[in-house]
Amino acid sequence: MLSRIAPLSPYGRDHIAEVGFITEAEALELLYDDIEAAGTLLAALGDIRRDRLFWHLGKLPRIPQVDDAAQYGLLELFLFKKFLLHYKNICDLVDEVSRDRFGLAFESADLLGMLSAGSRDAESFAISEGHEPRLGAIRARIAEADHTVARHMQALEAACREAYGFDFAGREFIVVSTDRALAAVEKGRGGSCPSLAAEPYDTRSMIVRIVPGAALLSAEEQRRRAREEERILEREAIIRLSSLVTAASAALAQYCSAIKRFDYALAQWKLTQQYHMVRPSLTKGAARDIHDMEAAHNGRAPAGGETPHISCRAARLIPLEEECASRAVLYKPLDFSLDKPVGILSGSNMGGKTCVLQTLVFLQVLAQCGMFVPATYFETPVFQWIDVVGEAGETAARGLSAYGFEIRRLIDVLRAVRSAPGLAVFDEFAHTTSADEAEALMKALVEHMASFSGTICLFATHIQCSPLKSKGRAFRMAGLDAEHARATIDSGEANGEETLDALLARINSLMRYRVVPSDESKRVPDSDALVIARLLGLDAELVDRAEELFRLRARHGTPCKRRMIQSGEEH
Amino acid sequence: MPLDASSFIGNLSFFAGFSAASGKTLAMKAALAYIRSVGMRVAILCAGYEGEGKGSGVGGTNVELWEGEIFSTAAGVVDRLDCEPTILAGALGSSALGPIVLVRAGRRGNGILVGPSESSALAALADEAMRAQYPHHTVLVDGTLDRISPISALPNAQLFCTVRIDRSNLLQVAQRMADMYRRAHLPLWNEGVLMHNAPIVLDGPLSRMILEDYAIQKNVAFIVKDFTHIFLKPQEISSLVEQNRLFVQKEIDFRGYIVALCDVDEEECGANLPAEVLASILSWNPYEGEEMNGACLEGLKEGHHA
Numbered sequence: 001m002l003s004r005i006a007p008l009s010p011y012g013r014d015h016i017a018e019v020g021f022i023t024e025a026e027a028l029e030l031l032y033d034d035i036e037a038a039g040t041l042l043a044a045l046g047d048i049r050r051d052r053l054f055w056h057l058g059k060l061p062r063i064p065q066v067d068d069a070a071q072y073g074l075l076e077l078f079l080f081k082k083f084l085l086h087y088k089n090i091c092d093l094v095d096e097v098s099r100d101r102f103g104l105a106f107e108s109a110d111l112l113g114m115l116s117a118g119s120r121d122a123e124s125f126a127i128s129e130g131h132e133p134r135l136g137a138i139r140a141r142i143a144e145a146d147h148t149v150a151r152h153m154q155a156l157e158a159a160c161r162e163a164y165g166f167d168f169a170g171r172e173f174i175v176v177s178t179d180r181a182l183a184a185v186e187k188g189r190g191g192s193c194p195s196l197a198a199e200p201y202d203t204r205s206m207i208v209r210i211v212p213g214a215a216l217l218s219a220e221e222q223r224r225r226a227r228e229e230e231r232i233l234e235r236e237a238i239i240r241l242s243s244l245v246t247a248a249s250a251a252l253a254q255y256c257s258a259i260k261r262f263d264y265a266l267a268q269w270k271l272t273q274q275y276h277m278v279r280p281s282l283t284k285g286a287a288r289d290i291h292d293m294e295a296a297h298n299g300r301a302p303a304g305g306e307t308p309h310i311s312c313r314a315a316r317l318i319p320l321e322e323e324c325a326s327r328a329v330l331y332k333p334l335d336f337s338l339d340k341p342v343g344i345l346s347g348s349n350m351g352g353k354t355c356v357l358q359t360l361v362f363l364q365v366l367a368q369c370g371m372f373v374p375a376t377y378f379e380t381p382v383f384q385w386i387d388v389v390g391e392a393g394e395t396a397a398r399g400l401s402a403y404g405f406e407i408r409r410l411i412d413v414l415r416a417v418r419s420a421p422g423l424a425v426f427d428e429f430a431h432t433t434s435a436d437e438a439e440a441l442m443k444a445l446v447e448h449m450a451s452f453s454g455t456i457c458l459f460a461t462h463i464q465c466s467p468l469k470s471k472g473r474a475f476r477m478a479g480l481d482a483e484h485a486r487a488t489i490d491s492g493e494a495n496g497e498e499t500l501d502a503l504l505a506r507i508n509s510l511m512r513y514r515v516v517p518s519d520e521s522k523r524v525p526d527s528d529a530l531v532i533a534r535l536l537g538l539d540a541e542l543v544d545r546a547e548e549l550f551r552l553r554a555r556h557g558t559p560c561k562r563r564m565i566q567s568g569e570e571h
Numbered sequence: 572m573p574l575d576a577s578s579f580i581g582n583l584s585f586f587a588g589f590s591a592a593s594g595k596t597l598a599m600k601a602a603l604a605y606i607r608s609v610g611m612r613v614a615i616l617c618a619g620y621e622g623e624g625k626g627s628g629v630g631g632t633n634v635e636l637w638e639g640e641i642f643s644t645a646a647g648v649v650d651r652l653d654c655e656p657t658i659l660a661g662a663l664g665s666s667a668l669g670p671i672v673l674v675r676a677g678r679r680g681n682g683i684l685v686g687p688s689e690s691s692a693l694a695a696l697a698d699e700a701m702r703a704q705y706p707h708h709t710v711l712v713d714g715t716l717d718r719i720s721p722i723s724a725l726p727n728a729q730l731f732c733t734v735r736i737d738r739s740n741l742l743q744v745a746q747r748m749a750d751m752y753r754r755a756h757l758p759l760w761n762e763g764v765l766m767h768n769a770p771i772v773l774d775g776p777l778s779r780m781i782l783e784d785y786a787i788q789k790n791v792a793f794i795v796k797d798f799t800h801i802f803l804k805p806q807e808i809s810s811l812v813e814q815n816r817l818f819v820q821k822e823i824d825f826r827g828y829i830v831a832l833c834d835v836d837e838e839e840c841g842a843n844l845p846a847e848v849l850a851s852i853l854s855w856n857p858y859e860g861e862e863m864n865g866a867c868l869e870g871l872k873e874g875h876h877a
Binding site: 073074075078079119120123124125126139142143146149150166167169170171172173174175176180201202203204207208227231234235238 | 600601605678
């Protein structure tokens with residue numbers, strides 16, 4: 001999402017590089033307040049003033065680093081002037097409340113006035129008589145010399161046309177036949193016509209130039225001397241202006257800082273409008289500051305305190321929503337609420353478990369980066385860390401199996417959970433090991449994680465697992481609409497010969513992507529996985545046989561499903 | 572149509588050549604003289620800068636400026652210019668001589684032309700130059716070495732190609748002129764073009780490697796952004812065009828050639844060029860002082876067509 005934030009100034013863009021995971025509620029609330037303040041300001045400005053504000057922000061240049069020893073050139077002074085001009089206009093456009101909030105004060109009218117002295121237009125910059133009055137007389141002398149030079153050149157060109165038939169037409173030289181060139185040079189030596197210089201161009205023609213006369217050379221020399229005087233005065237003016245800029249270094253630094261914050265907040269507000277985002281509601285007390293935790297640290301974080309609570313309505317995982325749109329598939333936002341330390345989410349393959357976890361993590365990360373979130377409501381604590389265990393993409397490089405990598409990651413999480421409250425997310429934990437061992441490990445992990453206060457753990461798993469009622473909640477994805485799935489299969493439409501997009505669209509239309517409490521569900525379907533396999537076009541005989549075996553084992557109570565017994569408290 | 576002020580006024584003109592010392596800067600200065608002769612002012616930009624090459628210790632093209640003219644230069648040399656420079660915009664790209672700035676000359680004087688190497692920065696520079704001249708703009712861009720690609724980023728630019736022909740390079744340059752002419756007149760893609768297979772639309776260049784990548788798809792057509800994105804041999808281009816397999820999305824307005832002949836006369840040069848290429852020659856030498864030049868050129872073209 002960071003790449004979608006589009007500040008208009010280089011300083012606002014700098015802010016994006018500084019965005020990080022924030023663990024202090026106050027700092028986050030301040031950033032949220034900034035975004036809201038930006039929105040309030042834009043709403044009050046009206047279209048025309050808003051466009052002007054954006055235009056000035058877009059025109060702000062990055063100014064050079066100001067230091068005491070700096071000696072600036074024309075470009076640097078131009079940049080300071082341009083920055084101050086647009087910054088002042090920005091300050092003039094915003095209301096007092098916004099000026100106070102973002103520190104948009106302009107106190108450099110004198111400096112801007114000095115830099116603008118004698119300018120022909122607002123933004124450009126030149127050393128003028130406004131900066132150095134003595135330049136006036138010198139520049140008048142140069143203009144006079146220029147006039148003399150131009151007059152002489154015109155006279156010489158006219159004389160050449162008349163005497164030799166050569167039309168220079170403002171060109172530095174012309175190319176003529178050797179015979180004509182030599183004749184003209186010879187004629188010029190007589191003194192009655194302009195002198196010419198010639199040099200060979202090729203074997204049959206020559207390059208011919210006008211030789212300037214003494215009057216012209218004299219005018220050029222006068223100009224050169226005046227220019228030298230002018231250069232010295234310009235240098236003095238530059239030094240004076242540089243020292244004025246240096247004296248204003250503190251104010252300039254403050255302006256840059258204010259613009260950085262203001263422009264970034266405006267860009268964030270535009271993002272919230274574009275993606276229909278809302279301000280997160282941060283719950284207090286559940287996940288305390290890491291330093292408070294350390295004070296009470298005794299191997300484990302202390303029990304007690306307020307119960308952490310995550311709740312969202314119509315939450316959207318923007319990249320997935322966009323992918324669905326590109327595939328013309330309906331995207332279903334997430335409603336979810338967890339008021340216990342542990343949440344366990346089960347459900348069929350392709351039922352959306354992982355997307356639920358991704359959505360919650362997406363929202364939490366945005367919220368803790370000081371951003372609004374794509375939802376109609378999001379309430380959450382401020383965690384000290386977020387960790388997701390479940391992707392084993394780097395296992396080969398690390399020389400570990402997928403399982404080994406997961407265990408290493410789990411050790412990291414346990415280390416973190418002992419030091420401070422956080423959000424731990426496990427996607428299909430231990431799914432690569434044997435069913436019985438995975439079940440045992442999962443049970444132990446759920447028990448263990450439930451004993452930490454302030455931390456929230458979310459599990460997506462195929463293992464049926466019920467945590468302690470006081471410490472967790474079990475959910476499942478609503479899964480396939482069995483009736484419609486059966487109708488689709490019976491119709492013979494699912495023959496596996498469609499494109500992957502078409503197959504996915506069909507499964508999507510049959511899947512109920514919503515989270516329901518596990519205990520409220522009427523009946524766990526026999527096997528959505530086998531129905532999905534059939535929908536995807538797997539050989540019917542193979543699926544028939546698999547279903548037969550599945551029902552047989554279920555009847556005989558064979559531990560086909562990974563089932564966890566309830567924990568000791570409920571016994 | 573021979574060169575005169577109307578060839579340039581109101582346009583953004585890009586001067587390119589096949590090699591160094593092909594006469595780009597001289598042609599541009601000649602254009603400058605045409606424009607000034609009718610009392611108009613101009614913006615002069617540069618893609619890269621003269622002396623940019625390896626081992627060069629100096630840089631920039633010296634050009635005499637008139638009051639009110641706009642040009643691109645390096646920030647590091649602005650305070651050395653004697654044309655009373657006013658900085659209008661900057662920094663717009665960079666060069667080895669420092670950041671690039673757009674400057675207006677406050678009086679007649681010398682300027683040092685320096686421009687950005689990056690095409691996007693050149694486009695931004697051209698945009699600022701046109702904005703500074705609003706509502707009427709006349710912009711000349713001095714290309715660097717044999718790079719034509721920067722024109723791709725310039726809005727509605729017209730291309731002038733300069734060539735210097737002598738006895739040693741006559742045949743070679745004549746072939747390159749014909750090749751360039753063919754590239755500049757590739758068919759424009761439109762939805763009405765019937766294809767057996769879906770054409771390949773390329774964002775980047777069309778090179779031999781790309782051709783080989785798609786060799787398995789027989790008769791597939793390629794659509795490139797414009798001809799500056801084609802890096803194929805003349806025979807390969809001809810073959811693709813003959814098979815109706817090469818199109819451009821955007822035409823570049825190729826205005827023609829500005830030639831400087833050296834020890835070669837017009838008849839001999841023209842005899843080595845296809846008629847349509849000969850017809851695209853705008854000037855045999857923009858510094859020619861002989862009055863017969865224009866008539867000679869027109870007569871030669873008529874003879875060739877006959």
